[in-house]
Amino acid sequence: MSAPKTLFDKIWEAHVVDEDDDGTCVIFIDRHLVHEVTSPQAFDGLRDNGRKVRRPDLTLAVADHNVPTSDRSQGIEDDESRIQVETLDANCAEFGLQLFGMGDIRQGICHVIGPEQGFTLPGTTLVCGDSHTATHGAFGSLAFGIGTSEVEHVLATQTMIQKKGKNMRVTVDGELPPGCTAKDMILAIIGKIGTAGGTGCVIEFAGEAVRNLSMEGRMTMCNMTIEGGARAGLIAPDEKTFQYLMGKPMAPKAGAWEQAVAYWKTLVSDEGAHYDIEVTLDAADIVPQVTWGTSPEDTVPITASVPDPATESDPNRRAKMERSLEYMDLKAGTPMQEIKIDRMFIGSCTNSRIEDLRAAAEVAKGRKVADTVDAMVVPGSGLVKEQAEAEGLDKIFIEAGFDWREPGCSMCLAMNADKLVPGERCASTSNRNFEGRQGPGGRTHLVSPAMAAAAAIAGHLIDVRDLADLANSD
Amino acid sequence: MDKFTTLTAVAAPMPMVNVDTDMIIPARFLKTIKRTGLGKSLFYTLRFDADGNERPDFVLNKPAYRKAEVLIAGNNFGCGSSREHAPWALQDFGIRCVIAPDFADIFYNNSFKNGILLIKLPEEQVAKLNEAAERGANATITVDLEAQEITSPDGEVIKFEVDAFKKHCLLNGLDDIGLTMQKDDKITAHEEKLKATQPWL
């Protein structure tokens, strides 16, 4: 009998095309998502060397980072953004790639549309020139974010060169308390392991609390694996995964479907498989999370206060904390719930799916956004938007004073027209609170969709579990 | 890709931890379809104030370090995004080597593909090099990739580890796409196998 294997071991081994003596592997890539920001130089490279795309049929392209989330009938105003999107269009035409253009209902954030189309499948390797590719791990797909040189490598050869990473498992036992979501869980995990905690590893998420998550919740968790420094996140596929994928446009069709599911069911870690690193959390201890600093590891329970750098013994870390507090204009000891916000953003590949919008709408229903807050809701794709509108969520948001917008990356990163102005403070459902991430000088607090909506209504960060006390403003 | 063999240069001390890719190059500078000319945006917010004036206290703005080709950095350098614009900006600015206790994975790969050597050393050794770098332009360090050795300004020789394949590519300035294409028969065989076992793909 062979040694017990982890889910990562199994998928990895099934994709090794060649292995050198030193462990450097050529790995076959089953799925490749391409977007406008990290691909132009890769296509140039192909052209310069007279190379073709080896497997256009395994490649799907979409413009997401630069697209406007307001009225699109006039095209993109910013010249540089427009050129990037037009370059993607031209490259896809030249190399014969399928593209969801700006006018396509299926357009959206690459990590939202992959699963939505059934392009993302269990047991596959999937790459994209974007660090949040880890999202697709929610389906038991080994998904890596790669740079532009690697994008070119994958386009040309349908493989990538990598050494196998380490196995890490994060187990969350028990049940999440009410008011807590997948976002709170992953923020708590990153707070615990640190932003370099998963460096060199593929993290498998396991345990009852993970199993109990919806596919959307699992995507939120895997999405932020990169903020814990890991190469990829993985969750073993199960009935929920199969249910989600059944009938999706690019998923296997009847006949092949049964065969696929039979294979997918083997994609679980064997009893006794070895993990290089194991971390365990109790879901019952998780409290809604919020970040105070400029790294996703700078997270605290909403019930806590801004931490004090004086308590940090490592001088480099203390310096980083002091710098963060200065940038965020926060004083140590301030209760998180007293921090006033100017903007609120619900969106990004972390939290822009239908379940996220439902959670936010539930909070928004019958309430009003504070006068001092500008709040925007940006669905992750055209199809999410359509579904939300079919459920009447758009009306709830609009009546409550939220701005309801067109799909795209939007204010997750300041590449399009949506951005913070210097000094503005935002409660955001995105994944990065880096300095300037949402606009130069902008200040970001990462939270779940429900927490973001609650903050927009209260005008300051607030514990969503106390919402009953929040007077309806009607 | 540019070759990397040996380098003798000024090293700039930058001990900040978790320097992320948005710090290395903010998102608004990614709106380019070229890989050149990004050096002027390197560390933009750290280097320039809101009016675009240089911040005199930022290390690469100090006269001693303006021509630095080596960075002595803090833990987890390059965390965050997969943007290859980060190594493109470093390279365009003239940085050919970064030494730190650890790097984020994607940034690590991206840098080697652009002729930048990243060296991981134990924390104490990085701290010592950082101290040496504090002495400014009078303190140059030498990096010899073939021998896998750093010579500090005091003449101390420090050995470092590097992945054999990455070293080979860097020493010879090799394009790894060409290397992989030589394995075409193996890739084709894998594709054939997939067709038989997982026809839905």
Ligand code: SF4
């Ligand atoms: S939503 Fe944000 S994190 Fe996700 S792909 Fe777009 S820019 Fe990247």
